[in-house]
Amino acid sequence: MLNAVKRDIPEALLAGRTGYQGKYAKDGQSLHKAAPTITQALKPQKSKLADSLKAACEACGAHDGMTFSFHTEYRNGDKVAAMAAKVLIEDLGLKDITVAATSLGDAQANMAQYIKNGQITGVQTSGVRGVIGEAISAGELQTPAIIRSHGGRPRAIAAGEVHIDIAFLAAASSDAFGNASGIRGKNNCGSMGFAIDDAHYADHVIVVTDTLVDFPNVPAAINGVDVDAVCVVDQVGDPSKIATKEARMTQDPRELMMAQAVAKVIAASPDFKDGFSFQTGVGGPSLAVNRYLEQYMTQRQIKMSFALGGTSKAICDLQDKGLVNYILDTQDFDQGAVAHFATHPNHLECSLDQYASPANKGAFVNNLDFVVLSALEVDVDFNVNVVTGSDGVLRGAPGGHPDTAAGSKCCIIVTPLTRGRMPTVCDAVVTVTTPGDSVDVVVTDYGIAVNPQRQDIIAQLDAANIAHTTIEALRDKAYALVGTPAPLEWQKRVVAVVEGRDGSIVDVVRQVKPFAF
Amino acid sequence: MQIKHEAIAGTLESSDAQVTVRPAPELSLHISSSVLNQYGRQIKAVAEQTLKRLAVERGTIEIVDKGALDCTLKARIEAAIYRSADQSAAGIAWEVLA
Structure with a gap:
């Protein structure tokens, strides 16, 4: 079916949703927001520090078929997303994993191999570059990737279309209760705006930091009441790689x-x-x-x-x-x-x-x-x-x-x-x-x-x-x-769906047909 | 024209093309390009026309294109051929290049 930008969206993708109908087509519609299922903590407690990222994942019930998220405020210098993927897939041996990212680039290059191995089977992101983009474009990912804007991502999370099991949130500083910030650390990224909604909607939140500070680490971007565990690592990110x-x-x-x-x-x-x-x-x-x-x-x-x-x-x-x-x-x-x-x-x-x-x-x-x-x-x-x-x-x-x-x-x-x-x-x-x-x-x-x-x-x-x-x-x-x-030539297979900010489908990306003279 | 020995023209800078020609019994054309999907056939057509105009019948022609315009491609191919025939300093048939 042709949508409002004249793109042919396969019927199979339109089950339960629409093609793009115009920028304000969904203005005024009602929405029931999703909510996370959390583990309550009532007992006296001095710290949420975990011995390792692996231990934190186990405590948060990491399982096959789960969705994990992370923010990319360290941009090309990010270390936590690749670390989390490695723990889930290599150390815990989990499969059928979905990645819900704010972006994907060379800092997360290890995920390209997990995609090829069929261990990561779903990708939802607001950007994709480098080897991961090449792997998805080559049809290596089992399901079409979903590309969402920065507004479309929190919409999909709020609407319950993406349910995050564990959010791994890199923080420049945190106290042992998980009050976390993008500043006051050894390696600062500044704003943690990309991470805040994940902390509100994920079932489990693991703060990963390299600078543990005294309680209370305020003002905090990530509020400790949303955090299950805090994990201290050598380095969360290389800030010199933030600026491209x-x-x-x-x-x-x-x-x-x-x-x-x-x-x-x-x-x-x-x-x-x-x-x-x-x-x-x-x-x-x-x-x-x-x-x-x-x-x-x-x-x-x-x-x-x-x-x-x-x-x-x-x-x-x-x-x-x-x-x-x-x-x-x-x-x-x-x-x-x-x-x-x-x-x-x-x-x-x-x-x-x-x-x-x-x-x-x-x-x-x-x-x-x-x-x-x-x-x-x-x-x-x-x-x-x-x-x-x-x-x-x-x-x-x-x-x-x-x-x-x-x-x-x-x-x-x-x-x-x-x-x-x-x-x-x-x-x-x-x-x-x-x-x-x-x-x-x-x-x-x-x-x-x-x-x-x-x-x-x-x-x-x-x-x-x-x-x-x-x-x-x-x-x-x-x-x-x-x-x-000359127009590009495509194969039939859809490798990515470009979702409009309102959840409609704007376009699809198909697998490229190798060029022949 | 006859390709007497290996010769090269052009660079690998963006919007340029590097053309290498070598003697060979048969004519063969090898093209790689950063814009292959959209302009591959057009690059091939320009190369074939240029070789035909220069009456090159034998040799290996290798084009590594970095998004060069047609005029650049043509100039690089011509320069490589003339160099391979030792005619680049003198003896360019300007009327053929028009």
Whole structure:
């Protein structure tokens, strides 16, 4: 059946659910939330320390067919997820395991082998890169992976579609009761926003830390009342691997030019006024928007009420200059942001549920004026792909992309028109991750296109003398430069389902057919 | 043209292609590319046209493409062939390259 973004969803996957029907199709619907089954603790107790991670798993009833979760705030430096998977699968010999991750990358590379061995049989994640993405794309996983946005994940957990048996939560510091934090430790990750909802919904919670501190470790991201056991290890993560090269301020003149154009579009909006709110990703041009926005804010003597989402040093610097009242932080992208989170009183932790879930009474994204996002591809219907590479292999993360796009008043995609030979603006994206009805403006190095459903923005740009064109003209320019790409060829098998933030199915990823001339 | 000895042109930088040609009794073309799925057939067509225009009938042609545009591919193939025929310093048939 074709859904609202014209993707053919196999009937078998639609049992008990719908294809994507539009960004607000489920607004106003009622939802009965799930709840965990916990083990009550009534006796006097001094500590929840476990002798080992294995002992903690046994005490928490680890079993075949279970689902475990973890957060990835240590990004590429994470050690706990791989450690937990090894204990469950190698030390305890468990099988038929489902992974419920906030992301998967090289730090969890051991899971690729467990997938190939058939020990991990289910994967649900908000991002997948590296060898795990390759394994899933090659059809090694027994069931289709489910890709959810950062808001879609807490929705699925709250709706009981994912039931977490054990959450392994890496913490920079914890007391022996499990009051845990992303700061005050040897290896800090800053915000633990990705972990908070898991602590509320998992049957069992194991805090893993390398810095045990005196009770009470407050303020805590993870509250000890939700924690079964605390496990001390040598190192929870390597913070120097939190920042990837993406999180640096670009010097590339092409990217700076695009960032400048984005800032101009924002400055032309009537919503760019004192108290506006803003979010940006960490791609080169999106990060650089902060720099140009600052000039407009100073000129017009206006301040930002809050900056939302993943946080980099660039936005912290704006707060230090007095231009941003609050930073509501789900994850820190670099060491500067981690340090700032630990010290600035108005740089606050924000859970994924608060941030972006559609399964609550209004997430922060709904209160967002502008969001600036990058893309691997955008098509002429303004659909965005951030999940599959040009070869059709899973290598990306929706993160909060679909959530902020749908919640904000104005979603701006910034991307070069071509990357090497690949056209970024195209006829149809490989995989729809953010539906075009949530995307308002596309800024490239060859021009700006506005979604025709936003005639108000078109009028604003015209009034400000900002040149713009159509998305079709951008596609034509891209194809003229690099040639028209041949469509990818697929096998029948579905290797991943891209779930919309509201639980509908936006698209599926099939196994790629090996290329033959 | 005749491929007299091994020759190479181009780099493995993004948006370039490295072309290596060697003498061989039969003509064979080997293509690997970072954009094989979308542009593999187009790369092959450009290579075949270029070889035909230069009247290359024998030799092994290896293209390692890193997302080069057609014009770049064509230039790298031509350079490798001319180098292999010791004609790259002098004797380029410019009228054939148009």
